[in-house]
Amino acid sequence: MSRRSAPASTPPGRRVRCAGGYAAFVPDPLPPELEWTPTLVRALSDADRLIGRLAGEGGRLPNPHLLIRPFVRREAVLSSRIEGTRATLGELLAAEAGAAVDRSPADLREVANYVVALEYGVKRLKAHPLSLRLTRDLHAKLMTGVRGGHATPGVFRTTQNWIGPPGCTLANAIYVPPPPDVLADCLGGWEKFLRERSLPVLVQAALMHVQFEAIHPFIDGNGRVGRLLITLFLVEREVLPAPLLYLSAFFEATRADYYERLQGVHERSEWEGWLEYFLNGVARQSEDALSRAERINALLARWKDELAGASQAALKLVDLLAQNPYCTVRRVERQLKVAFTTAQRAMERLGAAGILKQVNQAKRDRVYCATALLKILEEPARLVPMEAA
Structure with a gap:
């Protein structure tokens, strides 16, 4: 049974005054009580239909496994770009092939780490469920040897972090996540929600992601880990026969809207707006993935005909x-x-x-x-x- 949602424009949690004089936000446990508006129902129906089509067609593609590798790398590039890393997909692929690339090694390492973390997560899910332990392992693989790598890779924070423009402090931050002394409780509730089976999977994925971003359990790398978790959650729930759907392309192309929607939940309990945005992303990226997969397979088939x-x-x-x-x-x-x-x-x-x-x-x-x-x-x-x- 879901709890009753907060009144409109009320944050879905409580603000706590901390020893340093700043206020931090502690989100309520999931799930909230959602208002299933006609717009939200249509968005869910559209996303379900299109991801179902991707699942069906993806399973019938001649070589879906061949496409996973470049799709994973595309996701790595775009998720990292949201955080300011400028490496392109072409540069990453060229570097992996052994070519010299005119790009900062630090940028390439950040993207390469994302690939390692995502592939590791998919492999681990064959034997272990999505969990706090796996989340820490993903963070360790993502952050080792890169900018922010000093921020205890693979360890949940024991100090306060905050979100805001460069140079801001706790006093004028846009958002201050839960203080360290309640972090374990917040994460325990989040992990428990991963086992929930009463909600549509896509809705649960959206709620899981926004709650992870609200908790912000690491000193650095939370956005990338949070986006990794979406893909891994859908793989674990067997929504797709192979990990072909990635949302970072949509989030990166609509970056301002992405952050606005997250903030709308944290500040005003705008769950439905976030869900509509997320589900639209699922629908558009399902179409996009299917189109790319079909065009790539058609191109490969034509080349093989030409090479008879x-x-x-x-x-x-x-x-x-x-x-x-x-x-x-x-x-x-x-x-x-x-x-x-x-x-x-x-x-x-x-x-x-x-x-x-x-x-x-x-x-x-x-x-x-x-x-x-x-x-x-x-x-x-x-x-x-x-x-x-």
Whole structure:
């Protein structure tokens, strides 16, 4: 049974006066009592329908597992961009292929850590439920060796943090999360809510995320961990056959609205507005993921048709490009487990077909890219329904 929600414009929790003279916010346990307005019901229906279509079509795609790798990296780039990291998807993929990239190593490390954390989380969910322990482990993988890495990776905070513009203090912060002495209770309630089974899964995911952001249990890295948890929650609940849906593209494209909606919940109990926004994101990103997956698979099929009669190595290289459109001869040699000359001939065959293009000026250590594939992956997120586009 959900508790009765606070009156309109009232925060969903209590403000407590702390020893330093500042006021911190302690959110009420989830779930709130929601008003199921016609708009909210339509948003849930639309999101359920489209994520269901993604689940159905995703399961029928020839090689859905090939698409997980680039989709995970796209999510890592966009979630990190929300926090100010400027690395692009192309730069991350090129660096992973062994190419020199003109980007701060610190930026690339932050994005790479996100990939490691997300892949680790998906693997761990096969044997363990989403929990506080897994959340700490994700934070440790995310924050080790990067800016903010001094902030005790993998450890819930024991000091007060706050949210606001650079240079602000506890006295003039936009938001002050729960003080350390009540943090364990807040997190215990949040973990208990993860086991809830009375709400629609997408609604629960939205509530879980906004509550995590309200608690802000780490000194740094809360936003990235919170967005990671959305994907992992949907994987755990088996909403999709593979982790193909990521919301950071939507959040990044509507960043001001994202923060406004979070703040609307924390300050005025605007749950329905947050849920409508979140569910619209699920709907749009479901369409977007399905469209990208279908176009990528169509492109791979066309390339294989154009390579009819080519060597097995050349055909296998097409599937390798689906995971990362950048390649070098050494990478192809290693990944396909073929001789150097075999890898070289396969790449030359794809180059002759116009699939691969050299993207650096080197005579040795040449880097090639399937630019048509990279273009699909790097397209901005779609923010309107397909039928309205």
